[in-house]
Amino acid sequence: MRHFIHLQLFLILIVCQISCGHESSKPNANTIASTKPNPTIEEYQDSVESYTINVKGDSVAYLHWAANDEITGIANTAFGDLDSIVKRGYIRVLVPYSKTYYYVEGMKRYGLAYELVSLFEKELNKILGYNPPKIRVIFIPVSRVHILELLTSGHADMIASGYAITPEREEKIDFSIPTVTGTKDILVGGPNSPPIHSVYDLAGQHVCVRENTSNQASLIRLNKILEKAGRKPMHIDLSDPYFESEDILEMVNEGMMPFTVVSDDLGKLWNSVYTNLKVYPEIAVDSNVSYGWAVRKNSPQLKAVINKFISTISKGTLAGNMIYNKYLKNTARLKNAQSKEALANLNRYKASFQHYGKAFSIDWLLLSAQAFQESQLNQQTVSHKGAVGVMQLLPSTAAQPPINISNIRTADNNIHAGVKYMRYLLDQYNAKDQMDSLNEQLIALAAYNCGPGNVRKLRREAIERGLNPNIWFDNVEILAAHHIGRETVQYVSNIYVYYRSYQALQRYKEYREKGHSKR
Secondary structure, eight states: OOOOOOHHHHHHHHOOOOOTTOOOOOOOGGGOOOOSOOOOHHHHHHHHTTSOOOOSTTGGGGHHHHTTSTTTTTTSOOOOOHHHHHHHTEEEEEEEOBTTTBEEETTEEESHHHHHHHHHHHHHHHHHTOSSOOOEEEEEEEOGGGHHHHHHTTSOSEEEEEEEOOHHHHTTEEEOSOSEEEEEEEEEEOTTSOOOSSGGGGTTOEEEEOTTSHHHHHHHHHHHHHHHTTOOOOEEEEOOTTOOHHHHHHHHHTTSSSEEEEEHHHHHHHHTTOTTOEEEEEEEEEEEEEEEEEEESSOHHHHHHHHHHHHHHSBTBHHHHHHHHHHHTOOTTOOOOOOHHHHHHHHHHHHHHHHHHHHTTOOHHHHHHHHHHHHTTOTTOBOTTOOBTTTTBOHHHHHSTTTOOOOTTSHHHHHHHHHHHHHHHHTTSOGGGTOOHHHHHHHHHHHHHHOHHHHHHHHHHHHHTTOOTTOIIIIIHHHHHHHTOHHHHHHHHHHHHHHHHHHHHHHHHHHHHTTOOOO
16 A cells, blocks of 8 residues: 555646545444454454455555454453453553544554553553553554544543543543643634734635534534624534544645635645645634543543653653644645646546446545545556556456456556446445445445455454444444454545545535635
8 A cells, every 4th residue: 555645636637625524434443342252463464364365565564463453353342441441451542543643654653642642551551560662652653533422432542632631521531631722723714715904804604524522512612702792603514524633624625615624733734735625723612721631431540651651751841842833833744736737637537437437336535535545646656566557456366357448557447447446346235235336435445455265254254243344434434443453444535535636626616606705
């Protein structure tokens, strides 16, 4: 798999998500349940060996993570405090998969949460007197939409992310001492948004944020102030629940939504990368916001060791500042990939995607999203495994049944072969599976990436573990992360985001064509 691809390039080509408030097809976290006892690390390692890894890209390199990381154990529930964790031998940590907190590039993981929690693992073993270490951290990268429920329902032991400490959340979970204090939630506009001089100028404006966040709560409070002053309330648009704040900032940067609200650290960081943003540090919808790690109620032992650790690495300490500055100030790792070549490639291949999409009854927007993930729409791309072209197929695979297409080094044949193979994979999941169209597509994409044989094994095991074999997100996805690694999980997730964004762009174009002005 190629390195983690930022959403910006795809936004410039074919996307911008404006489907605020649209319900996701992802299941609730309560579908993640098992009556089986919690396996040990050794049992996880043994089960990994039973899977044949036969995929494109570098997924084999992720195999050594699968025993200890990447959603391992989320299908099982476990409660208790630090003493229970010590007996178990591992601690499950929820982190958001984002460009700031936790992400994968090649065979390495990065991010603010990844580095801090890795340090916590060392400190925890040191506190417990374990040398060599006995307690391992299992990172569970998930969307924030389920992060609180996963913790309280016993699918993880703690949350380590930019999680705002609010009274509402404190009723359900316990927070550590703050990792960061004194931040502000500030307004950020795009290239077409009107100038804002005070919060009263936001009357009647559209502001997009993630649902059930401190940002949304702040906007609701601000609306009450506006209404009390006789002004129109803001339209609070809710983004796709599986998007991070960075994703919304990219969309605002492209002018597809006028405003959003983010922490001042994130606003300043991405303003240096996305040059169309208008950051309003003086327009704070909330001030003195604090962030912390979180544990379940009645976990005083775990909370105590976390607090001891945070006191040494919180923002403001020497060690903490080095890590926070690396991810919240240093822009060298970020890319603003405004590629004219990629835009030209999209225009060049659009007719082929539309033609073969219609011929094989697959939305050409989905195919374009898949091709962007595979090759960034570059026909000259050749993987180290020998996969070629826009759709990244092996010539030998394309020449054999069920594809039977030769010379995929030409773009049209390459797209034809990739679409035909996707149709073959989609046909494996028919009405008897009781699978909706979205999950047919997601599971077919997974099979395209890691092989249909592996997907069949994953779905069979999903039944055994009490998961839904017909739902990808938070079900079959969990087992894919465990047995195969993050590569297939991220492959499907990226395409999902790109596809949803592309669909939104189409709706936005229709909206504009009907004579509506820019919001």
